[in-house]
Amino acid sequence: MKLVSWNVNGIRACLGKGLSDYVAQAGADVYCFQETKMQPGQADIGWEGYHAYWNGAEKKGYSGTAVFTRVEPQSVSYGLGLEEHDREGRVITVEFNGFYLVNVYTPNAQRELTRLDYRMEWEDAFRAYLLGLDSVKPVVVCGDLNVAHQEIDLKHPKSNRGNAGFTDQERAKMTQLLEAGFVDSFRAFYPDRTGAYSWWSYMRNARANNAGWRIDYFLVSQRLMPQVQDSAIHPEVMGSDHCPVSLLLEA
Secondary structure (H helix, E strand, O other): OOOEEEEEOOOOHHHHHOHHHHHHHHHHOOOEEEEOOOOOOOOHHHHHOOOOOEEOOOOOOOEEEEEOOOOOOOEEOOOOOHHHHOOOOEEEEEOOOOOEEEEEEEEOOOOOHHHOOOHHHHHHHHHHHHHHHOOOOOOOEEEEEOOOHHHEOOOOOHOOOOOOOOOHHHHHHHHHHHHHEEEEEHHHHOOOOOOOEEOOOOOOOOOOOOOEEEEEEEHHHHHOOOOOEEEEEEOOOOOOOOOOOEEEEOO
């Protein structure tokens, strides 16, 4: 089973930059998109053979997630079940026979860290949500987690320490999530790989210079790792300031 996750930074904009061609070429069983920036019904977007599920933010043109899956889920749910965290369309959970798949777009701490306190609240609520699912069956978490966990996960760790996405607080929450029973699948396969990034600023030719950050992940329950065949990043795929990441799962 091939799973793909991609922050498309506006799904309608990404459609104009080859998204449909990528979907056809990649041939994944499931696509999870973040930052769709649209609400259900704003546009007719879909691909033959895929079931579509959307979670839009209350605020138009902001945030949002979507899942397209060839395999019809056993169940689908939206959000964390907490009103204070469910206004921005950040989570879709689809249940398959052997696991839950959670598509997430984690809130950004923002410049000057104006949303860091909220981000900390989100992290605790999201971890509790995942552990609740994990008590029923294994979990695959994918999406833009808006954190580079270790120094190896961004080009310039020294100058970025304390900036949104690389604060000690955000990194510690990621550590806490992993210690709660989840595995960063990419690092499990490629613990020492450098220059492996999934997001690049639009400024200063960052992508051409590969001055990026790895903030898009596939995390899996520890007991599911024996079924994971590979975890990959696809920087050659254009269309957004992020690139897709993928997981091959024996399922």
